[in-house]
Amino acid sequence: MKNFENILVTKNYLDHRHIALIQLNRPKVLNALSTDLMKEVVEALFSLEDDKEIRVIILTGNDRAFAAGADIGQMAEATPIDQINDNRFRTWKQLPLITKPIIAAVNGFALGGGCELAMSCDIIIAGDSARFGQPEIKIGTIPGAGGTQRLTRAIGKSKAMLAVLTGDMMSAYEAEKAGLVARVVPAETLMQETFEVAKIISNRAPVAVKLAKEAVNMAYETSLKDGMEYERRNFYLTFSSKDQKEGMRAFLEKREANYEGL
Numbered sequence: 001m002k003n004f005e006n007i008l009v010t011k012n013y014l015d016h017r018h019i020a021l022i023q024l025n026r027p028k029v030l031n032a033l034s035t036d037l038m039k040e041v042v043e044a045l046f047s048l049e050d051d052k053e054i055r056v057i058i059l060t061g062n063d064r065a066f067a068a069g070a071d072i073g074q075m076a077e078a079t080p081i082d083q084i085n086d087n088r089f090r091t092w093k094q095l096p097l098i099t100k101p102i103i104a105a106v107n108g109f110a111l112g113g114g115c116e117l118a119m120s121c122d123i124i125i126a127g128d129s130a131r132f133g134q135p136e137i138k139i140g141t142i143p144g145a146g147g148t149q150r151l152t153r154a155i156g157k158s159k160a161m162l163a164v165l166t167g168d169m170m171s172a173y174e175a176e177k178a179g180l181v182a183r184v185v186p187a188e189t190l191m192q193e194t195f196e197v198a199k200i201i202s203n204r205a206p207v208a209v210k211l212a213k214e215a216v217n218m219a220y221e222t223s224l225k226d227g228m229e230y231e232r233r234n235f236y237l238t239f240s241s242k243d244q245k246e247g248m249r250a251f252l253e254k255r256e257a258n259y260e261g262l
Helices: 035-050 080-085 088-092 113-120 135-139 150-155 157-166 172-178 187-202 206-218 224-238 242-252
Strands: 007-010 019-024 056-060 065-068 102-106 109-111 123-127 131-133 183-185
Touching: 007 035, 019 035, 019 187, 035 056, 035 088, 056 187, 065 102, 065 113, 102 113, 102 187, 109 113, 113 131, 113 150, 123 172, 123 187, 131 172, 135 157, 150 157, 172 183, 183 187, 206 224, 206 242
Parallel strands: 019 056, 056 102, 065 109, 102 123, 109 131, 123 183
Antiparallel strands: 007 019
C-alpha cells in the first residue's frame, strides 16, 4: 500500500489479517473533504477491494471530527463550470462499486460531506459525542453528494427535510433513534467496538457477505417485487460457493466454519 498525504491506511488492523483501517488525516481542518483527500480514499478503497486477504474496511477520522464537511476554501469562489469540471463528484460515484463491507466509525463532527461520506458506508457506528448534519443551507447552498437522497432514505422525508432546511445537527442518539446510525457506543471505546463488529463480519462467508450487501443495497434501488427476485437469485448463487457447503457442514457437525472466500 502506498503512502498517502491526506489519509492513513492500516492493513491487518489490530493484528487481524482480514480487517483494514482508513483514517482521514487532515486534523487542522477537521478532515475537510478536499478533492485530493477523496481521491486518496477511493484509491485506498479499490486497493483494499483487490486485496484477497481483506474482508472488512473501517473508515474513521479522529476524536474531534470524522469529517466536518467539504473544503469550503476550495469551493467559495467556484463557478458552476468549475464544479462541473471538478472530478470530485465522479470520485464519489465510485464509492458504491466497493463490494466489501465498509463500516464508518464516527466520533465528533460528521457534517455536510462528512455526513454524506458516512452514509456512503454500509454501517455507521457512532461514539456518543458524534454530531451529524447537513449544514449546507447555512452557507447558501444545498447538499451535493447524497445528503438530500441518502438521508431521506435513512430517516424519512419529514426528519430529512428538517435537517436539510435548518442545517441543525443531530446528536448520536438522535441519529440512532432516527435510523441513521446502527449503534452508539462510548466515544473512548468506539474503535475497539467497531473492530469487534468488523471481526464478526470478517468471520462470515465472504461471498455471502458480498451478495447480502448487494441485496440490501438493491432495496434502495428498486421495487419490492424486483428486490425480492434479486434477493432470491443471490440466495441461489450462494449455493455455488464452497463456503456455503462448509458453513452448512460445520453447522451440522457442531463446529466453527473455516471460510476461504470461495
